[in-house]
Each structure stands twice: as C-alpha cells, then as structure tokens.
Amino acid sequence: MTGPVTRSPRRSDALSRKRIVAAAIEILDLVGEGELTVRGLTAHLATGRGAIYHHVSGKDELLSAAADEVVAQVLTGVPTDQEAEAGVRALALGIFDAIDAHPWVGTQLSREPLQPAVLRIWTSIGTQLQRLGVDGRTLSDAGSALVSYVLGSAAQYVTGPRSASDEAGRQAYLDKLALAWTEHDPDPLVTGAAAQLREHDDRQQFLAGVDIFLAGVRRRDR
Amino acid sequence: MTGPVTRSPRRSDALSRKRIVAAAIEILDLVGEGELTVRGLTAHLATGRGAIYHHVSGKDELLSAAADEVVAQVLTGVPTDQEAEAGVRALALGIFDAIDAHPWVGTQLSREPLQPAVLRIWTSIGTQLQRLGVDGRTLSDAGSALVSYVLGSAAQYVTGPRSASDEAGRQAYLDKLALAWTEHDPDPLVTGAAAQLREHDDRQQFLAGVDIFLAGVRRRDR
DNA sequence: ACCTGAACACCGTTCAAGT
C-alpha cells in the first residue's frame, strides 16, 4: 500500500512466534493451564483463530515453548560461581521457585520428558554435578535421579496447597485435607503426616530432599 | 417385570462404579490416556452417555479411581517381609513396574498430588522408611523426597522411550532423540548423555537413584 | 506470505424423558 520498496521497519503488532509465546505465558500465569485456549489466545492477540498456526505447530508446541522460555530465563539467572554443593542447591531451588511462580510449568514438564525445557534442566544439573567430581555412570545416575526428584517435587508441591495464594486460604485447604486423610485412614503414619501438613514448609522440605540426595552422592564417592 | 418380590440375584451387565472403573482401566491400558473418552467408555459398556454420572462424578474422579485401583493392587502384592532397605527397594520397584505396565498411571499421579493413589503410596513408603529407624522430621523429609523421586521418575521414564513396546522401535526412537539433542546442543555433557541413552536401562537407573537416596538417609543418621 | 473466520470433527456434562 505504501509502495513496494518501503520495507516497513517494524509493526509493533505484527504476529511472531515470540509474541505468541509471550502472550501464552501471560495468560497461563493469569488463569492457569487448561484455561488457556486457542480462542482466548487469539482474542488476546486480536487476530484470527488460525493465525497462530503459521508460527507454531499447535497447542502442544506452544506449551512446551512457553515452559522452555520460563526455564531458560531462570537458569541464566541462577548464580553459578560458588562451591559445588551450594551450586547444586541454588540451581535446584531456582527451578523450584520458578515452578512455584508459574505452576503450569510443573505440570507441563512432567507431561513430556523430552521437551526442550527438560533437556535444559538436564544439562544445567549435569554441569553442577560434574563440579562435585562425579563422572561417567555415576554422573548419569545422579543426574537422572536429581532431575526426577526436582520435577517430581514440582508436580507434587505446586498443585494444591501452594496454589492458594493467600495464607488463610492455604491453611483452610490444608486443614480440610488433613481431616479427609485422617478420616479415611487411621494409620498413625498418616495422622502424623496430616498433623505436620499444616505447618510444614514446602520449600524447606524440598531442600531437605536435595540434601539427602547430596549426602547420598557424597557417600558413593568413598 | 418378573414380579416385585423376585430380587434378581445378579445381573452381570448391571452398571456399577466397580464395573465402570474396570472398563476404564481396560481402555486406558489398550489405547492410553487422552484416548479415553466418555463416549468410548459408554459404548464399551453398552450404555447411555450420561449413565456413568450416576456412579462417578466425572472424568477426573474416574481417572483417579482407576489409578488408585492399579496402585492398590500392586501395593498389596509387594513383599514386605525382608530387611528394611530391601523393603524400600522392593516397594519403589513395584511402583515403578506398575507404572511401566500402565503408563497412564504415571501421568495421572503427577496431575493431582492429593488423590487417593498418592496417599496410598505415601503411606506405604512411610511405613517402609520407619523400618529404617528414622522418625519425626527426618521421616517426613525422607518420605516426601522418596515419593517425589518415585513419581518424578515415573513421569520421566514412562512416556516416550518405554512406550515403544518393540525393541527396534525403541532404539530407533532413542537414536532420533539422541541426534536431535546433539544437533541443538554441542555441550559434551549432552553428547555423552545422548550416547548413553541408547543402551541405558531405565529400571536399573531408577534403582541407582533409590540407592543414592538410601545412602543419603543412612548418612543422615550418623 | 500472512492472516481471517467459518466450518469441521470432536469433547465432557446436563437433563428432560423414559422404564
């Protein structure tokens, strides 16, 4: 329209994979997974239903790209210039906190184990573990175990109790849960766990698990 | 029709929660999760679309009931009369194998952390850990860590490579994956992992992780 | 090339109506 030679330098509203993924992250953070619909996304981007399919193969790729974006950002932010074990702790905690801030990432990561974000976590955890002096088979065993633990924790903690953002709501939720547990199962083990449920700190418990893991790797060395 | 007093002793085709859950498990094992539809299920049961809602609140409860059924059966089958650490290993392996045989259970368990099946796993793992002599805070930390690890491993291993039932298909899949990894990431760590991917044994690697964990718990004692 | 939006082929769930 403005002449064939005038390459318009930038249209800020032009669609692109990057813009689509950013919009998806925004919506996911706002309303959560499963509430993200192609219709809602395209409405948010003020475009046609099928437009996103020119930049992204479908909803699956969109979710995995969104998760990868979040993970990539948090991994570059984790301080790596410290003692080896502290490095592992910092990395694990960084991933934990990222998933805590973006709960949908947790479910997304355990849905498909071979997606980019998981590989990224694999690589960074492997790098930190190498600094502990392990290698070869021990390295891949330890790496695999830690990745599984971190992702498993994410899936465990992130849904449910932590999703209640206000403390009062969280407590009410946990109380209800503890009651439901003890009702159906008189096992003292369950009763004990239910009692601790109320005041326990997910983040601290997650770190305790990392420490058990580190102690196990240390012991293996000798 | 046959008289109001004749309590028909059993109609084998009568609908019940048990029968619905059993049919769901059958379909899930056959075609996998996400392929299970209410329409397919009711067709399989030769009943009307809305009939199952008289016995089950919806698809979510159905999935969680199906997973609980599978988990309950495997847990009663695990031999518990052995040395404490061996008990933990047997239990972990039992859960791993069950999820390997019913991959949809893995994804279901990490979707909702407070469902019956997860509580069941929690209890059984806690019981075994108690036999190691840990209690109080250490017990809940160790229990939480092990549950997270087991469920995380399930989600990690079960989708993808293991779902290819024939060995040739599995190898081809892993080769393709290794190639994709090394293409996008020249990191020697990734290259190494990709090389090991081909011949590695998920089950063995899972057990190695359990051993790291056990070593860590042991070390904590002292 | 990129975008539009109607059309397609599905979903899970509800509910009046039947038995």
Next chain:
DNA sequence: ACCTGAACACCGTTCAAGT
C-alpha cells in the same frame, strides 16, 4: 432408582478466501 440420548456449551485444527 437407574438409565437413555439428544442438546448444550465448549474444544483444537483446517482451509478456502481474502489482502
């Protein structure tokens, strides 16, 4: 009480048509 199945309110994805 239990079951039926049409109806409802949605999905993700495709594709002819536009620019």
